[in-house]
Amino acid sequence: MPTTSAPAILRGGEWLLQPSDADAVFTPERTTEEHRLIAQTAQQFVDNEVLPVLDRLEQKDWALARDLIKRAAGLGLLGVDVPETYGGVGLDKVSSLIVSERMARSASFGATWGATANLTVIPLHLFGTEAQKRKYLPRLLAGEIVGAYALSETGSGSDALGARTRAARQPDGSFVLNGEKMWITNGGFADLIVVFAKVDGEQFTAFLVERPFGVKSGKEEHKMGLHGSSTTALIFQDVHVPAENVLGEIGKGHKVAFNVLNFARFKLGAACAGGAYGAIGEAAKYAATRRQFGQPIASFGAIKHKIGEMVSRTYAIESLLYRTAGLVDARMAGAPHGSGDGSAALAAFEEYAVEASIAKVAGSEALDFVLDENIQIHGGNGYVRDYPAERHFRDARVNRIFEGTNEINRLLIPGMLVRRALKGELALIPAAKALQDELVGPPSLTSSDDSPLAEERRAIEAFKKVALMVLGLAMQTYGEKLTDEQEVLMQLADIVIDVYSAESAVLRAFAAKNKSQVSGLKSQVADDLNLETRALRLAGLQVDAARVFVNDAALRIDAAARQALATMTEGDTLRTMLAGLRRLLKVTPINTVALRRRLADEAVARGAYPFA
Ligand SMILES: Cc1cc2nc3c(=O)[nH]c(=O)nc-3n(C[C@H](O)[C@H](O)[C@H](O)COP(=O)(O)OP(=O)(O)OC[C@H]3O[C@@H](n4cnc5c(N)ncnc54)[C@H](O)[C@@H]3O)c2cc1C
Numbered sequence: 001m002p003t004t005s006a007p008a009i010l011r012g013g014e015w016l017l018q019p020s021d022a023d024a025v026f027t028p029e030r031t032t033e034e035h036r037l038i039a040q041t042a043q044q045f046v047d048n049e050v051l052p053v054l055d056r057l058e059q060k061d062w063a064l065a066r067d068l069i070k071r072a073a074g075l076g077l078l079g080v081d082v083p084e085t086y087g088g089v090g091l092d093k094v095s096s097l098i099v100s101e102r103m104a105r106s107a108s109f110g111a112t113w114g115a116t117a118n119l120t121v122i123p124l125h126l127f128g129t130e131a132q133k134r135k136y137l138p139r140l141l142a143g144e145i146v147g148a149y150a151l152s153e154t155g156s157g158s159d160a161l162g163a164r165t166r167a168a169r170q171p172d173g174s175f176v177l178n179g180e181k182m183w184i185t186n187g188g189f190a191d192l193i194v195v196f197a198k199v200d201g202e203q204f205t206a207f208l209v210e211r212p213f214g215v216k217s218g219k220e221e222h223k224m225g226l227h228g229s230s231t232t233a234l235i236f237q238d239v240h241v242p243a244e245n246v247l248g249e250i251g252k253g254h255k256v257a258f259n260v261l262n263f264a265r266f267k268l269g270a271a272c273a274g275g276a277y278g279a280i281g282e283a284a285k286y287a288a289t290r291r292q293f294g295q296p297i298a299s300f301g302a303i304k305h306k307i308g309e310m311v312s313r314t315y316a317i318e319s320l321l322y323r324t325a326g327l328v329d330a331r332m333a334g335a336p337h338g339s340g341d342g343s344a345a346l347a348a349f350e351e352y353a354v355e356a357s358i359a360k361v362a363g364s365e366a367l368d369f370v371l372d373e374n375i376q377i378h379g380g381n382g383y384v385r386d387y388p389a390e391r392h393f394r395d396a397r398v399n400r401i402f403e404g405t406n407e408i409n410r411l412l413i414p415g416m417l418v419r420r421a422l423k424g425e426l427a428l429i430p431a432a433k434a435l436q437d438e439l440v441g442p443p444s445l446t447s448s449d450d451s452p453l454a455e456e457r458r459a460i461e462a463f464k465k466v467a468l469m470v471l472g473l474a475m476q477t478y479g480e481k482l483t484d485e486q487e488v489l490m491q492l493a494d495i496v497i498d499v500y501s502a503e504s505a506v507l508r509a510f511a512a513k514n515k516s517q518v519s520g521l522k523s524q525v526a527d528d529l530n531l532e533t534r535a536l537r538l539a540g541l542q543v544d545a546a547r548v549f550v551n552d553a554a555l556r557i558d559a560a561a562r563q564a565l566a567t568m569t570e571g572d573t574l575r576t577m578l579a580g581l582r583r584l585l586k587v588t589p590i591n592t593v594a595l596r597r598r599l600a601d602e603a604v605a606r607g608a609y610p611f612a
Pocket of ligand 1: 115149150151154156157158159183184185186223226231398401402405406407408486
């Protein structure tokens with residue numbers, strides 16, 4: 001199902017090299033009635049069926065977890081990404097993002113759901129043979145069986161290809177698996193497990209392993225959070241796996257693992273956004289009712305600052321997620337075999353792997369910021385179990401660790417951009433050269449522009465040039481050895497993440513402001529001002545959120561760029577580079593206090609994240 005609007009099909013990372021058109025970017029405001037219905041279905045399911053039984057899940061009632069999976073399946077919440085032929089509901093990636101956001105209202109059940117709906121269903125959909133799909137997908141999507149994804153081992157987490165689990169090839173073509181996987185979500189009760197093992201000790205390969213083949217679970221891990229999800233080791237001792245249960249090709253397990261992760265990272269970013277919407281609501285409601293010094297704490301500037309910042313950061317994450325989903329959908333819609341084919345999704349997520357890593361890192365870090373501030377706003381009540389704030393905080397911490405740690409994802413972001421540039425897939429090198437010429441030439445005059453967010457849109461163009469300047473210098477300085485310079489790569493990743501986040505926020509706010517102005521004019525004719533006034537106010541708040549984000553991103557980008565430049569150059573060269581940086585990054589600070597106060601007041605008045 002294509003989305004209603006048709007965003008331009010930019011290639012992955014291409015937004016770094018050219019201005020983007022706000023009309024071509026997908027935003028939450030462009031969602032359809034069908035999107036809103038699936039959001040409502042997922043939200044009501046979690047609110048009415050999962051949250052009331054969370055204590056039982058935290059007591060490890062896995063029969064209940066299985067039952068909830070079945071009920072989610074009945075509502076179509078497991079098969080959003082899969083065509084109806086295999087028992088799915090075949091919706092677009094915007095729907096997929098929406099479901100992930102809503103399922104995260106319970107982080108524990110969200111993990112249980114994600115391990116089956118994302119980490120088992122997706123590899124089957126992308127890499128399964130027709131026979132494998134027909135055998136397993138309908139049962140998975142009906143919730144009759146539950147899935148798990150077993151990649152990590154004690155000795156190989158980030159270094160996933162270093163797995164020691166072995167698959168010995170048998171004369172009849174079948175395999176015998178031996179080894180142990182660690183920290184597997186749904187490990188205590190999953191029926192079908194995607195297992196990675198090395199065929200004859202060398203060829204990294206994915207297998208579909210049914211529990212009755214002989215898989216044993218270790219004990220439940222004592223975790224910091226996600227107490228309502230099962231995490232165990234899985235033990236494979238002479239487990240016989242038929243030849244037809246190889247998933248993908250022998251020796252090509254890395255393709256399965258990495259492509260599934262592209263998908264999963266995007267969805268994890270969505271789950272983090274969902275967690276942030278909920279926590280902002282909790283913080284706002286608490287701040288409205290908790291009184292100190294004779295007034296609600298929401299009236300204090302320090303608290304308004306926190307809530308305003310929580311809203312602004314979440315707004316940027318939400319914007320980049322919907323933008324990315326729009327890109328993926330547009331690309332899939334243009335695929336030769338149509339969007340229902342697994343190969344279309346595979347190609348699209350490969351294309352937007354940089355954006356998926358950004359969603360994962362930015363989403364998980366924004367969420368941790370929001371949840372930390374949520375505790376702070378709750379004071380002592382934030383630190384005790386009577387309130388959910390402490391549980392959210394514990395539950396969320398793992399988001400920076402699994403699906404590739406944030407360090408690994410940060411390394412991947414500039415790494416993938418450079419690789420594409422060297423392959424000629426991304427015109428980064430000519431753009432960096434053009435920028436060098438621009439910096440030695442006379443400054444160009446900026447024309448006056450009084451359209452909404454004009455300053456911020458100029459700032460985004462400057463951010464992109466800073467990213468290019470640092471990336472170009474890093475490629476020039478280190479060449480092939482750039483991969484060894486992790487500190488510079490981390491700074492580069494931070495800059496690129498801020499560029500994508502800030503631009504996504506600005507494009508969305510710009511579109512909202514333009515639309516509200518146009519419909520505001522119409523409404524005076526129609527004499528239906530209430531709705532329009534509200535839309536105008538919300539659009540104004542979106543502009544506030546975007547402006548706060550850009551203001552602070554400029555400071556972060558400046559700091560990261562200075563550090564990186566000082567690492568790579570010194571003396572006169574450094575001075576020249578810093579002069580170039582000053583010339584590019586002329587962002588005048590704005591009064592973010594007033595903007596954050598408005599955002600906070602709206603969140604408190606509504607008792608919710610204002611834009612969800
Ligand atoms: C609750 C939970 C659920 C999980 N569910 C699953 C699951 O369902 N399936 C599954 O397969 N796995 C699962 N995992 C495992 C998870 O994916 C790994 O923990 C994660 O990939 C990190 O691996 P590690 O723990 O071995 O850390 P390590 O790889 O040892 O990393 C330790 C630190 O070193 C850093 N580091 C590592 N390598 C590098 C490098 N090259 N450069 C710079 N820094 C580096 C890391 O970023 C990290 O900060 C789960 C883990 C948890 C806690």
